[in-house]
Amino acid sequence: KTLASMVPQMKSLLILGLAALRTQSSQVQAFATTTTSSPIANSIVSGNKMSTSTTALDMARTRGLERQEEGATPLAGGMTLYVKTAQDGTSVGDCPFAHFVRMVLTEKGLDYDLIPSTPENKPQWLLDDYEGKMPALRHRKECYVDSEVIAQYLDFFFQEPALAVSSAGETERASEVLDGFFPSMAKFTKHSPNGDEEDKEKQAALEDKLQGLEDHLGADGRTGPYLVGNGEQFTLLDCSLAPKLYAMEVCLGQIKDNAIDLAGKYPKLRKYMDDVFERPSFQSTVEYGPETVVWGWTSYH
Numbered sequence: 001k002t003l004a005s006m007v008p009q010m011k012s013l014l015i016l017g018l019a020a021l022r023t024q025s026s027q028v029q030a031f032a033t034t035t036t037s038s039p040i041a042n043s044i045v046s047g048n049k050m051s052t053s054t055t056a057l058d059m060a061r062t063r064g065l066e067r068q069e070e071g072a073t074p075l076a077g078g079m080t081l082y083v084k085t086a087q088d089g090t091s092v093g094d095c096p097f098a099h100f101v102r103m104v105l106t107e108k109g110l111d112y113d114l115i116p117s118t119p120e121n122k123p124q125w126l127l128d129d130y131e132g133k134m135p136a137l138r139h140r141k142e143c144y145v146d147s148e149v150i151a152q153y154l155d156f157f158f159q160e161p162a163l164a165v166s167s168a169g170e171t172e173r174a175s176e177v178l179d180g181f182f183p184s185m186a187k188f189t190k191h192s193p194n195g196d197e198e199d200k201e202k203q204a205a206l207e208d209k210l211q212g213l214e215d216h217l218g219a220d221g222r223t224g225p226y227l228v229g230n231g232e233q234f235t236l237l238d239c240s241l242a243p244k245l246y247a248m249e250v251c252l253g254q255i256k257d258n259a260i261d262l263a264g265k266y267p268k269l270r271k272y273m274d275d276v277f278e279r280p281s282f283q284s285t286v287e288y289g290p291e292t293v294v295w296g297w298t299s300y301h
Contacts, residue, residue, distance in 0.1 A: 073157065074139060074140075074157045076110055076111070076158065077111065077140075078139060078140040079105070079110060079111065079112035079113070079137060079138070079139050079140075080112060080113045080114075080115060080137070080138045081098070081101060081102065081105070081112050081113070081114050081115070081135060081136070081137050081138075082115050082117050082122065082123070082126060082134050082135065082136040082137075082138070083095060083098035083102075083114065083115070083116055083117065083134055083135050084098065084116065084117070084134055085116040085117065085118050086116070086288055086292045086295070086296075087292065087295045087299075089118050090116060091116060091287075091288070091292075092114065092116050092287060092288050092292075093116065093288060093292060093296060094247065094288045094292045094293045094295075094296040094297075095134070095135065095296075096182075096243035096244045096246075096247055097135055097147035097243075098134065098135040098147070099242075099243035099246075099285055099286070100147045100151065100239050100240045100242075100243055101135050101137065101147050101150050101151060101154075102114075102281075102285040103239040103242065103243070103279075103281045103282060103285055104150075104151045104154050104155065104163065104236065104239050105154065106280070106281035106284055106285060107161065107163060107234070107239065107281045108154060108155075108158045108160070108161070108163075110154070110158060112137075117134065119132065122134075125143075126143070129143075130143060130145050133145040133146070135147055135150065137150045137153075137154075147240075148240075151163075151236050151239065151240070152236075155236060162233075163234065163235050163236045163239065164235055164236060165228050165229050165233055165235060167229060170228050170229035171228050171235070171237065174216070174227045174228045174229075174237055175237065177212050177213055177216040177227075178213075178237070178241060180209055181206075181209040181210075181212075181213070181241075181244070182244050184202070184205045184206040184208075184209050185206055185209075185244065185247070185248050185251075187202050187205070187206075188202040188203050188205070188206045188256065189247075189248075189251040189255060189256065189297055190297065194256060194257050194259070195257075195259075203256075203259055203260065206260070207260060207265075210260070210262075210265075210266050210269060211266070213266070213269050213272075214266045214267075214268050214269050217231075217268040217269060217271075217272055218268045225271070225272060225275040225276075226238050226272075226275075226276075227241065227272075234276075234279070238276055239281070241276070242273075242276040242277065242279075242282050243282075243286075245273050245276070246273075246277065246282075246286065246293075247293055247297070249262070249273065250290045250293040250294065251293065251294070251297055254290060254293075254294050255294060255297060255298065
């Protein structure tokens with residue numbers, strides 16, 4: 001999934017989220033209004049297929065989690081993030097969507113418990129009420145799945161530091177540049193054998209997306225290193241893209257025979273990768289390392 005290529009059923013998802021919060025407060029109503037109009041939120045594909053608010057409310061009431069008693073505004077603390085495991089079944093796996101959520105949590109300075117989970121040891125409530133989907137963030141007595149929804153939730157209720165710019169248009173333009181990148185990267189990475197005609201076609205499709213990123217990062221008027229607007233503010237889009245670029249870097253070197261010279265052909269993108277990879281929020285959440293990435297892409301994804 002990429003931010004711009006995914007088309008969400010966001011209203012249904014937000015109805016479920018609001019029902020989960022059990023509140024009619026103006027803050028939560030603002031969350032609904034803000035998120036449904038956000039270009040980032042509008043690029044999400046929801047796993048929920050609820051078509052009516054009644055269905056969503058019924059699901060929220062019967063999904064097995066305890067009733068929330070605290071006030072309308074969620075408070076820090078009491079967060080648990082469930083993520084996929086690596087090959088050993090106990091350590092953190094290479095899922096870029098889980099890594100995205102962890103970067104957001106780290107940027108916000110929010111404490112959380114991290115629980116790598118296999119299909120065999122997922123909590124029963126997660127299997128019964130959320131189809132076992134991960135990453136899954138349980139915040140005290142409520143739970144949210146889909147990395148984009150989790151990120152929007154965290155950025156709305158825990159606003160320091162802000163990970164969204166005030167201009168929706170700037171975010172939308174940056175999102176459009178990312179459209180199709182991750183699917184192209186995945187198709188090229190997973191194709192075998194390397195170097196045949198189909199492989200070359202998939203490489204060309206990926207390089208087309210990389211050139212779009214290169215052009216965006218080199219556009220006139222940019223003064224900072226990040227994706228949105230003038231590049232001065234680190235945003236949710238950067239948190240989302242960084243783990244995918246890391247996976248691409250590892251896979252190009254260890255699966256695809258260094259078929260693409262990133263530094264030589266896309267120097268601005270290479271510089272962007274170096275900048276985001278140096279952020280503490282990335283460094284502290286990439287413990288899974290290249291070996292796990294290679295295992296994931298050759299045997300799991």
